[in-house]
Amino acid sequence: MIKKNLFFALSFIFSVFFSQDRKQPVDLKITSDFTHPATKIIFPMLWSGFQRQAIYSYDMKNRHISVSYVQQLSKKSKSLVTIYLYPKNSIDNQLLRDEFYTYNYALNQNSKDYVKLKPSFGSLSNENVRVNYIYSIFQNSLGERDFFKGVKYVDKNSLLSIYECGGWTFKIRASSDEMSNDQLKELKDKVENYFGVLNVASIKTLPIENVPDIVLSSSVKRDSMMMHATTEAAKAKIVWLGKNLEKKEILTGFSDMKIDSEVYAAEKMLEYFKAHEKEWPLNDDTKKYFADMTVIAENGKLKDYIYDKYKGLIDYPEGETQQESYARFKADHNISKSSNEILYKIFYVLE
Numbered sequence: 284m285i286k287k288n289l290f291f292a293l294s295f296i297f298s299v300f301f302s303q304d305r306k307q308p309v310d311l312k313i314t315s316d317f318t319h320p321a322t323k324i325i326f327p328m329l330w331s332g333f334q335r336q337a338i339y340s341y342d343m344k345n346r347h348i349s350v351s352y353v354q355q356l357s358k359k360s361k362s363l364v365t366i367y368l369y370p371k372n373s374i375d376n377q378l379l380r381d382e383f384y385t386y387n388y389a390l391n392q393n394s395k396d397y398v399k400l401k402p403s404f405g406s407l408s409n410e411n412v413r414v415n416y417i418y419s420i421f422q423n424s425l426g427e428r429d430f431f432k433g434v435k436y437v438d439k440n441s442l443l444s445i446y447e448c449g450g451w452t453f454k455i456r457a458s459s460d461e462m463s464n465d466q467l468k469e470l471k472d473k474v475e476n477y478f479g480v481l482n483v484a485s486i487k488t489l490p491i492e493n494v495p496d497i498v499l500s501s502s503v504k505r506d507s508m509m510m511h512a513t514t515e516a517a518k519a520k521i522v523w524l525g526k527n528l529e530k531k532e533i534l535t536g537f538s539d540m541k542i543d544s545e546v547y548a549a550e551k552m553l554e555y556f557k558a559h560e561k562e563w564p565l566n567d568d569t570k571k572y573f574a575d576m577t578v579i580a581e582n583g584k585l586k587d588y589i590y591d592k593y594k595g596l597i598d599y600p601e602g603e604t605q606q607e608s609y610a611r612f613k614a615d616h617n618i619s620k621s622s623n624e625i626l627y628k629i630f631y632v633l634e
Contacts, residue, residue: 304347308339319368321346322451322483326366331473333364346370362459364470366478369452374489375630376520376537379417380596382445382454395424395436400443404540404598406532407446407475412484413532415540417596418444418455418471420464442467446480447536450487450633453480487633488534495521495537495629503626507563509572512555517627519551520544537629540598545589553580568621575622584612592623 311317317326317338328335333352341347347369354362387400400419407414421443424436442457455474457467497517503509523544524533532538539545556573579588587609590602612618 304342305340308341308349311338311340311345313338317350319346319348320344321370322368322479322486324368324478324483326350326478330477333362336363341369356461360460362457362462362470364455364457364474366474367452367454367456368483370487371450371452371633373630373632374447374450374536375628376539377625377628378536379415379445379447379540380593382452383417383419383443383596384594386443386445386456390423393425398423402596407481408531409481411531412449412481412488412535413529414446414448414480414484414535415532415538416444416446417540418442420467425458440464440467442471444471444475446484447538448480448484449489449535451483453478453483484535489536489631490633491530491533493631495631498628498630500624500626502568502624506566506569508556508559508565509569511559512552512573513626515555516548516552517629520548521629523547540596542586542589542597542599545597546585549576549585549589550580553577571619572622575616575618578616579618579622582612582616584609587612588622592625 314328316328317335318324319326321344326335326338330352333354336351336353339349341349349365349367351363351365356362383400383402387398390400391397398421400421402417402419405416405418407416419442421441423439423441425439425441437460439458439460440462441459442455444455446453455471457470459467462470497514499510499513499517503513524537527541527544528538553573553576556576560573579585586599587602587605590597590599590605591609591613595602
């Protein structure tokens, strides 16, 4: 079970949609090509050797949908791909991580053995927008209904891919009895291209002429130092993104998988602490937090700390090989688990 420290005093739930939700998803039972009304994406009955199986709508205006396609080569060989498309009324820098965590948790509710998804990172771009995404190709034993056994577990090769598309979420899930990892990767690329991820991202871009808002976790409010230093870190991340990303990338999301932005924000937070630590009385938890962060920074461990903090959901390839040594470092220096708390989010509210 995955545990997350993502409980904020002001919580923005990005699965809230613009139009009224249905109480239960409805199978639209359309027997011809379907055009998604908001994005104009066409979902044909037949696509790349797959038969469209179902279109489920989760809101009254059919903006939030899932469309599944199946390829049945034999009784024992089936491949299924589902595309999820829905609008958001807010977007924050933790969005991809939260979606990935949530799927990993749901996956393990229906798997025989625990599956930890290993993330990979990618991007798509044209002259107008750049879309960043996180994906994983993995093996799992998926529970299926069986007349005799109740639930039968079947080994599958599977895919999850989630995209930062501005005010829209585009997500792909796939599973197959026989597709290889390379074939699943090829399937992902075909879906991205045919169903127009970049076009979806250009429909509702972020209001980058405005500075993102900042929300602090409730624990940060324990004293003035923690509040001011955390706010300084959030502002530093915003500055880094503005200086280091192309405009077309900022238009679609916060690109929070870039570890250098996290390092920069942490360094600015520590600079603020050192410059102002005598100005306010410090809570014991604040003292411990900054003592830990100082030790981490002075020993050149900030990237390893960030990788550990985000459970590997950050683009830092060396992080996996450093896990054991960083675990020893934490034990040797008595680094508190609370140092891994997510202290803030930056976000936009979308109209």
